[in-house]
Amino acid sequence: MNTPSAKIVQDELARAADPEKAAFFPKFFKTGPGGYAEGDVFLGVTVPEQRRIARRYKNLSLEQVRELLRSKVHEHRFTGFVIxxxxxxxxxxxxxxxxxxxxxxxxxxxxxxxxxxxxAPRLMGEYLLEHPEHVPLLYDFARSPVLWERRIAIMATFAFIRAEDFTHTLKLAELLLHDEHDLIHKAVGWMLREVGNRNMAAEETFLDRHAGEMPRTMLRYAIEKFPPAKRKHYMTRSPSPSGRGPG
Incomplete structure (x- = not known):
């Protein structure tokens, strides 16, 4: 049997590629000029297939994982990160x-x-939950000019939410409240909803303070599971514009 390598993983991904998905994914992930993923390259491999391949090569050396993470091909990087x-x-x-x-x-x-x-939740967040001395990194990320670092900041707190610790989610949500990007609005709203799933009072306290200044998309995500009357109550307090797109 051949020693596992980045090349073997890449070959398996190439065999799993679907031309129709290769045409669709660049539009879905906004890879065109001015898009948030401008220039990203897709083979057209489904997430379940990438995860299956990652499990097969879960013991790949970090030297070989590095080759995947440095690739211009999206599925190479995704599979490498799953590994x-x-x-x-x-x-x-x-x-x-x-x-x-x-x-x-x-x-x-x-x-x-x-x-x-x-x-962010399963690796970075879990590690920071175990090592709170490094949590300030999330606040550095939240202030970063790099969109993806700001999304890492809030998404990493999912690990804390699962541990019933909402402090950093709420603080970072406040810090990102006026972020201009739709993908941050959605991520913050999602994490606020997850807080509410575990502690409705904690989420409502945040919304009572900030609903009137939250971007509408962020608020919609946050109150998605509220009863209709309560959704209406909070939505009428938010004059901010909506964002659109996947994510």
Whole structure:
């Protein structure tokens, strides 16, 4: 049997490519001029297929994972990041620290919302939950001019939410309240909704303070599961414009 390598993973992804999806994905992920993922390249491989391949090569060396994460092809990077998450979840304390550092070195490759949403909660957030001394990194990311770092900041707090710790989600949501990008509006609203799923009072306290200044898309995501009357109550307090698109 051949030693697992980035090339073998790339070959498997190429065999799994679907030409119709290769034509659709660039539009869905906004890869055209001026899009948030301008220039990204897609083979047309479904997420379930990428995850299946990642599981098969979950023991790929970090040297070979690096080749995937540096690729211009989206599915190469996605599969590489899924392999990192798989390794992180099986690693001991020292290994988790190594993988967290490795991930931070390759943030440039985490340049679309599906990549961020796959890695930020399950690897970066989990590590920061275990190592609160490094949590200030999230606030640095939230102030970053890089869209994806700002999305990492709020999405990483999903790990904290699952642990019933809402502090950083609410603080970062406040910090990102006036962010101009639609993908941040959606991510912040999503995480506020997750807070509400576990502690409605905590979410409502935030909304009572900020609903009137929240972008409408952010607010809609946050109150999606509210009863109709309560949704109407909060929506009438938000004059901010809506965002559109996937993510």
């Amino acid at each position: 990192l998450v798989e390794q992180f979840e099986r690693a001991d304390e020292a290994g988790r620290g190594l993988l967290f550092a490795f991930c931070r070195e390759h943030l440039a490759g985490m340049n679309n919302w599906d990549l961020v949403d796959t890695v």
